[in-house]
Amino acid sequence: MNLSPAMIVFLAVIGLFGIGLYCLLITRNLIRVVIALQIMVKGAMLALIFTGQLNSQPSLGQSMALTVIVADTILAVIGLALAVQVKRHVGSLDLKDLSSLKR
Amino acid sequence: MGYVIVLIGILFCAFMAVREKRLIASAIWLAGTSAFVAIMMYLLGAYQIAVIELSVGAGLVTVLFVFAINIAGDEPIPNLSFIPKQLAIFFVLLALLIIGWQVIPLLNIPIQFHQDIGFQQMVWGNRKVDLYLQIAMIFTGVVSMLRLLTDEYQTRISQKEIHE
Amino acid sequence: MMQIEPLVLISLIIPWVGALAVWLIGDNYSKIQHLLAVIFSVIAAVASIMMLWVYKSGTILSFPVGNAFGDFTFTTDGLGIYLSIIATVIGALAIIFSVDYMRGSDQLGRYYSFVLLFIGAMEGLVLTSNLFLMFSFWEITALCSYALISFYNDDPKAVAGGMKALIMTQVGGVGLLLSAVLVYAFSGSFDINLFLSNSALFPKNVLIWMAYGMLIAAAAKSAQFPFQTWLPDAMEAPSPISALIHAATMVNGGVYLLARFYPAFKEIPGWTLSVMLVGMLSALMAAIMALVANDLKRVLAYSTVSQLGYMVYAVGAGGILASQFHLLSHSFFKALLFLAAGAIIHSVGTRDMREMGSLGKEMPFVRFIFLIGAFALAGVPIFNGFWSKELILEAGLSHGNPLWIYIIMLFVAGLTALYTTRCVWMVFYGDREKELHIHPVGKNMKFSLSFLGAGVATTWLLIAPFSEMMRKSLPIHAIETLSLQLMVREVVFAPATWIALAVIGLGIMTWFGRDSLDRIQKAYQPIAFVAEKSFGFERINKFIIETTNSAGESLRDLQTGKINWNVFYILIALIIVFALLGTGA
Numbered sequence: 001m002n003l004s005p006a007m008i009v010f011l012a013v014i015g016l017f018g019i020g021l022y023c024l025l026i027t028r029n030l031i032r033v034v035i036a037l038q039i040m041v042k043g044a045m046l047a048l049i050f051t052g053q054l055n056s057q058p059s060l061g062q063s064m065a066l067t068v069i070v071a072d073t074i075l076a077v078i079g080l081a082l083a084v085q086v087k088r089h090v091g092s093l094d095l096k097d098l099s100s101l102k103r
Numbered sequence: 104m105g106y107v108i109v110l111i112g113i114l115f116c117a118f119m120a121v122r123e124k125r126l127i128a129s130a131i132w133l134a135g136t137s138a139f140v141a142i143m144m145y146l147l148g149a150y151q152i153a154v155i156e157l158s159v160g161a162g163l164v165t166v167l168f169v170f171a172i173n174i175a176g177d178e179p180i181p182n183l184s185f186i187p188k189q190l191a192i193f194f195v196l197l198a199l200l201i202i203g204w205q206v207i208p209l210l211n212i213p214i215q216f217h218q219d220i221g222f223q224q225m226v227w228g229n230r231k232v233d234l235y236l237q238i239a240m241i242f243t244g245v246v247s248m249l250r251l252l253t254d255e256y257q258t259r260i261s262q263k264e265i266h267e
Numbered sequence: 268m269m270q271i272e273p274l275v276l277i278s279l280i281i282p283w284v285g286a287l288a289v290w291l292i293g294d295n296y297s298k299i300q301h302l303l304a305v306i307f308s309v310i311a312a313v314a315s316i317m318m319l320w321v322y323k324s325g326t327i328l329s330f331p332v333g334n335a336f337g338d339f340t341f342t343t344d345g346l347g348i349y350l351s352i353i354a355t356v357i358g359a360l361a362i363i364f365s366v367d368y369m370r371g372s373d374q375l376g377r378y379y380s381f382v383l384l385f386i387g388a389m390e391g392l393v394l395t396s397n398l399f400l401m402f403s404f405w406e407i408t409a410l411c412s413y414a415l416i417s418f419y420n421d422d423p424k425a426v427a428g429g430m431k432a433l434i435m436t437q438v439g440g441v442g443l444l445l446s447a448v449l450v451y452a453f454s455g456s457f458d459i460n461l462f463l464s465n466s467a468l469f470p471k472n473v474l475i476w477m478a479y480g481m482l483i484a485a486a487a488k489s490a491q492f493p494f495q496t497w498l499p500d501a502m503e504a505p506s507p508i509s510a511l512i513h514a515a516t517m518v519n520g521g522v523y524l525l526a527r528f529y530p531a532f533k534e535i536p537g538w539t540l541s542v543m544l545v546g547m548l549s550a551l552m553a554a555i556m557a558l559v560a561n562d563l564k565r566v567l568a569y570s571t572v573s574q575l576g577y578m579v580y581a582v583g584a585g586g587i588l589a590s591q592f593h594l595l596s597h598s599f600f601k602a603l604l605f606l607a608a609g610a611i612i613h614s615v616g617t618r619d620m621r622e623m624g625s626l627g628k629e630m631p632f633v634r635f636i637f638l639i640g641a642f643a644l645a646g647v648p649i650f651n652g653f654w655s656k657e658l659i660l661e662a663g664l665s666h667g668n669p670l671w672i673y674i675i676m677l678f679v680a681g682l683t684a685l686y687t688t689r690c691v692w693m694v695f696y697g698d699r700e701k702e703l704h705i706h707p708v709g710k711n712m713k714f715s716l717s718f719l720g721a722g723v724a725t726t727w728l729l730i731a732p733f734s735e736m737m738r739k740s741l742p743i744h745a746i747e748t749l750s751l752q753l754m755v756r757e758v759v760f761a762p763a764t765w766i767a768l769a770v771i772g773l774g775i776m777t778w779f780g781r782d783s784l785d786r787i788q789k790a791y792q793p794i795a796f797v798a799e800k801s802f803g804f805e806r807i808n809k810f811i812i813e814t815t816n817s818a819g820e821s822l823r824d825l826q827t828g829k830i831n832w833n834v835f836y837i838l839i840a841l842i843i844v845f846a847l848l849g850t851g852a
Contacts, residue, residue, distance in 0.1 A: 005146075006210045008106040010203075012143060015114045016136075018199045023121040024834045025191040026184045031172060033830060035129055038164065039117050042140045045156070049149045054210075056217045059225035062149045063233060066226060069152075069159055070237045074244040076164050080171035081251050087175040094180050099828030185831045194838055201845045232332045 009050050016043030030086060030093045034079040041072040105146060112139040126177050130168035137161040148216045271321045272328055275341055275394060278314040278355060281307055282387035286380035294376050301366045304379040308362045308386060312355040315390070318348055322736065337457040342396040345737030345746075346527055346591065350393040350519065353598045357515040358386040360715040361507040364606050367709030368507055368613055378418060382511070385411035389516050393523060398447040398457040405443060405488075408517050409436040415512065416504040425503035431808070432497040439487025439494070442480035443524070449477050459527070463743050466531035478532040481524055482541060489521030489575045492548040496804050498572055499556075502564040506609025509564060514571050514601035519594055522578045526587050530743045533585070540669075542583030547672050547679075550576030554682040558689065559795045562618050563608050566690050570644060571601055573683060577659055580676060586662025588734055588746050593655035595733070599726055600643035600652055603719040607637045610716065611694065614706040620690065624699035633708060634695045636716045641691050643723050645684040646771050651727035656680065657758045660767055677770055684774030692778065730754050 020040030027033055045065045052061015087093055116139060120132035137160030144153040184191075226234065285307025289300050322343060330339040362382060369378060385408060392404035410433075417429030450462050453469055466474065485491070490498035501513055512518075525542065532538050550573045557569035574597050581590035610633050611626065612618050627634040643652035660680070663673040734749040758764055825836070 003107070004210070005106045005214050006212065007207075008110050009143065009147065009214075010206065010210055012110050012113050014199050014203060015110075016117055016140075018195050019114070019117045019121055021198070021834070021838065022191055022195050025186050025195070025831050025838070026121075026188060027831070028182075028184060029126070029180050031126055031168070031175065032129065035120060035133055035168070038133060038160075039120065039136065042136060042156075042160070045152075046140060046143060049144055049147055049152060053147055053214055053217070054212050056215075057219060058148060058217055059220050059222045060230075062152050062222050063226045063230045065144075065149070065152050066155065067233045067237055069155060071240055073159055073163065074240050076167055077244055078247055080167055081248060084171055084175050085251060093175060093178075095185075095829055095831070185829055186835055191835075194835070194842065198838060198842050198845070201842060201849060205845065205849050232336070235332065 006050075006054065009046065013043050013047045013050065016040065016046065028095050030083045030095065030098070031080070033095075034076060034083065037079070038072065038076060041068060041075075044068060045072075106143075109139055109143045109146065113143065124179065126172045127169065130165055130172065133168070134161045134165040137164070147214065149222075151222050271318060271343060274314045274318050274321065275327055275343060278311045278318070278351065279341075279387060279390050279394070281311045281314070282355075282358075282383040282390070285311075286383035286387070289383065290376045290380040292376065294374060297375050300375050300379055304362050304383060305359070305366065307383060308355065308359040311386060311390070312352075312359040315348075315352045315355040318343060319352070319736075322348065322740070336399050337397055339400050340396045340458065341394045342460065343394060344740035345733075346523060346741065347393045348736070349591065349595060349733070350516075350523055351390050353519070353595065354386055354389040354393070354516045357598060357602050357719075358382070358389075358511055360718055361511040361602070361606070363711050364510075364609070364715040365505070365507045367711045368505060368609060370709075374418075378415070378505075381411050381414045381418075382508070385415070385512065385517075389520075392520060396459045398450055398459055398462070400457075401459070402440070402443050402447050405484075405520065406437075406440055408512075408520065409433060409440065409488075412436070412501070412512050412517055415508045416501045418505060418508070419503070422503065424500075428497075428500035428503045432501050435487055435494050435497045439484040439521075442482070442484035442487070445480040446477040446484075449473055449480075460743075463528070463531050474532065475535055478528075478535045478538045479541075481528055481532070482538070482545070485521030485524045485579070486545055487521070488524075489518045489579065490549075490572050491521070491545050491576060491579055492552065493804070495549055495553060495572050496808055499560075499565050499568045502562070502568050506564070506605055506612060509568075510602040510605035510609065513568065514605050515598035518571065518575060519598065522575060522582065522590060522594055525579065525582045526590060526744075529582055529587060530745075539583045539585070543580050543668065543672055544583075546576040546578070546580030546583060547675055548576070549573065550580065550679045551675060551682075554679050554686065555794065557686040558682065561620050563612065563620050563623075563690070563694065564605070564618060566620070566686065567601070567604055567608060570604075570683070570686070573679065574601070574644075576679075577656065577676065580672070581659040581662050584659075584663045584668045585666040586659060587744055588737060588749065589655065589658035589662045591737065592730065592733065593659055595726055595729075596643065596651035596655040596723075599719055599722045600640045600650070603636065603640040603716065603723055604644065606712070606716055606719065607633055607640060610708050610712050611637075613712075614708060615703050617703070620693040622699075622703070623694045624697040625695070626699075626705075627695035629705050630708065632713060633716070636720045637695070638691065639720050639723055641687045645687045645775070646680055646767070648768070649724075651723055651725075654727040654730070654754065654758060657761075657764050657767060658754070660763055661757070661761065664763060677767060680767055681770040681774035684771040685777055688775050688778040 016039055020036050020038075020043060023036035023039065024033065027036060045068050048065045048068065049058075049061045052058045052064075083093060086098065090097060113136060116132050116135040120129045120136060123129045123132060137156060141153045141157040141160070144156060220229070285303060288307070289303050292299055292303065294300070327343055328341040332339055362379070365378070365382075369375060372378075388404045388407040388411065392401055392408065395401050395404065413429045413433040416432055417426045419425045447457065451457055453473055454462065454465070456462075487494045490496075498513060498518070502509055504513070553569040553572035553576065557566050557573065560566045560569060574593070578590045578593050578597070581587075581593065611623070611630070614630065614633075615623060615626070617623070639650065643650035646653045646656045660673065660676065663676060664670075728751065731748070731750045734746065737744070737746045738748050827833075
């Protein structure tokens with residue numbers, strides 16, 4: 001396992017992805033869910049640019065990363081607005097109080 | 104060498120963002136992660152994207168988080184998660200191992216800085232569908248924010264009328 | 268001189284802008300919503316009609332969107348222009364009608380924005396020549412149809428009808444998607460005209476898949492056999508919606524699809540015969556079911572299925588001009604009948620025909636208009652239904668088509684006359700048992716109805732420019748021009764016409780002499796019983812819906828409602844997929 005730059009970037013990608021996924025599985029707070037999603041999306045962006053470089057099509061990877069940035073910003077905006085509304089109407093941000101499916 | 108420093112920075116900041124108990128501190132660590140990811144993108148040759156990521160990720164999103172956390176309040180929530188922690192760690196590591204085992208043999212190519220069409224020509228020329236998509240997404244976001252805010256506004260007005 | 272490009276853009280985008288505007292204004296300003304909806308739809312209608320004068324051949328608009336989906340192209344040719352005129356004009360008239368019909372109902376914003384969205388999507392569907400874009404517009408029309416059928420979403424019957432319509436038309440959409448994907452895979456482009464001119468170069472079995480996929484899509488969309496059960500249940504929608512979507516525009520999408528792709532598929536063995544069989548079976552079964560139905564709108568729904576069967580039969584028999592001409596006439600008179608039925612139901616308050624009767628005395632205008640529509644439906648001379656139906660029957664006799672199908676279609680023409688007369692008699696003449704409170708018919712309703720009535724009486728005069736434009740703009744379809752004198756001479760002097768007229772007259776007489784035909788009536792009873800259960804198709808549908816529901820119930824335990832568990836399941840699926848990929852699947 002040589003530590004070439006490609007290997008390091010790949011480690012960063014899967015590291016971000018793994019940490020974000022772990023946080024998404026563990027957390028109980030709605031805003032922390034948005035934070036976890038942001039971390040995963042940064043991993044995805046890095047992966048897009050990285051593979052663009054590897055396949056000698058850097059501009060394609062970068063333009064896709066641009067779309068992903070827009071998408072994840074909109075996601076953060078709407079997710080946080082919804083979290084604030086949930087706090088106002090339900091009274092708590094805990095996931096346990098939010099699921100109202102009948103079992 | 105720079106790559107290793109940035110890698111350690113990314114992983115450390117992301118890890119602290121997850122471990123930190125208070126939400127505002129988490130948001131600040133997220134901003135740090137954005138900054139390090141922007142540096143990594145710069146090292147990979149994506150200059151324009153690095154700038155955009157820096158200003159959006161470490162700027163706009165952090166401000167949004169701070170606003171939302173201030174409005175929603177920062178009450179502590181018990182840490183007992185629904186899925187046992189060991190189970191979660193095990194499955195995440197399993198997924199990462201399987202992905203790594205698939206991809207690592209393909210990584211023997213060194214990172215070179217190719218020159219092809221160029222970022223500007225690609226975004227505005229070949230990938231017009233992406234631009235339309237982004238415009239549609241922004242439009243959707245704005246319209247749904249309007250909906251959310253006017254609902255809020257009207258319930259507040261009706262509550263004020265009930266009080267009077 | 269006006270260019271055609273801005274006209275196409277106007278007629279496509281204005282309805283969508285109108286949908287957004289009506290929705291954003293909010294339900295507190297309902298008068299402004301009515302006004303805006305009428306204005307936007309009339310602008311689109313005028314732009315559509317003006318396209319007739321500035322017609323230009325070839326691709327009109329082309330939006331390059333990179334090379335993933337080809338270019339988004341729009342062509343205006345004979346098939347497309349007439350359907351777009353029908354969609355916008357009848358859409359405008361239905362919206363004018365809705366101003367009176369939906370007065371005072373809440374959630375008008377949702378109603379008008381979906382209607383305008385639908386009109387824009389229908390325009391896009393018939394004017395585009397990119398198969399992928401056609402599929403997208405197809406799905407948007409299915410969405411709007413579902414949303415409008417279940418508009419009264421407190422009523423469980425309406426919601427069930429909407430779901431059934433959505434599921435059945437989506438099944439059809441799969442057929443269309445399959446064809447689109449096959450075209451792209453074998454030729455690298457989604458362009459329809461390119462496909463039609465080079466269809467002989469495709470491998471044979473690919474063409475067979477595409478042909479039958481399109482037939483399934485068209486049959487599901489136009490409520491043909493075996494998908495015919497969703498249209499009667501869709502009658503829970505408000506009557507202007509039934510007139511617009513389920514009589515004049517969306518259900519014509521299937522016929523349009525078949526007509527457009529006919530030159531590519533006509534050499535496929537068994538395809539034209541299947542098309543003719545589908546049309547014939549739908550026409551026959553729907554006519555029998557219409558004869559025993561007691562709900563006014565159900566009778567009209569079955570009659571729509573039956574007339575669409577005629578059009579599908581005409582396409583299979585090779586008479587593209589006949590089928591499109593009948594489509595034009597049918598849109599006018601069926602929309603007229605539905606709007607008149609809506610006026611009746613709005614005034615009287617009930618949909619059951621057994622409770623109506625001798626309404627002709629209190630509602631003379633509606634009776635006059637309804638009679639015009641009914642004569643056109645039955646195929647009585649002078650009105651446009653007569654000319655187009657005769658052209659279809661003539662096309663059935665030529666081109667070497669099987670004779671037994673022609674005889675059955677002739678019989679169905681007689682059945683059409685029979686059930687139409689029955690319907691008119693039960694509503695406007697005859698005796699009434701219950702006391703009914705009758706509201707007068709509003710001004711806007713009368714305006715729409717008169718406009719459509721005038722259209723029904725005169726659209727057959729347009730045969731010459733109609734066929735001329737279709738011949739010029741569709742070179743691959745090889746359509747001949749038919750001038751007015753030629754058509755009159757052919758139709759009036761052909762012996763087939765006299766036989767058809769005799770059958771129609773027999774149908775009308777059978778209703779009036781029904782008391783003396785006791786024995787035939789008794790023999791008819793078992794058929795009537797089976798027909799009321801719609802030939803067993805309802806039971807199949809109920810079985811499918813029940814199985815789906817019970818499968819859903821048993822899977823419910825997996826849904827805990829907590830995000831963490833959902834993400835966990837996604838993670839497990841990801842691991843499985845990667846493991847499969849890794850072991851060389």
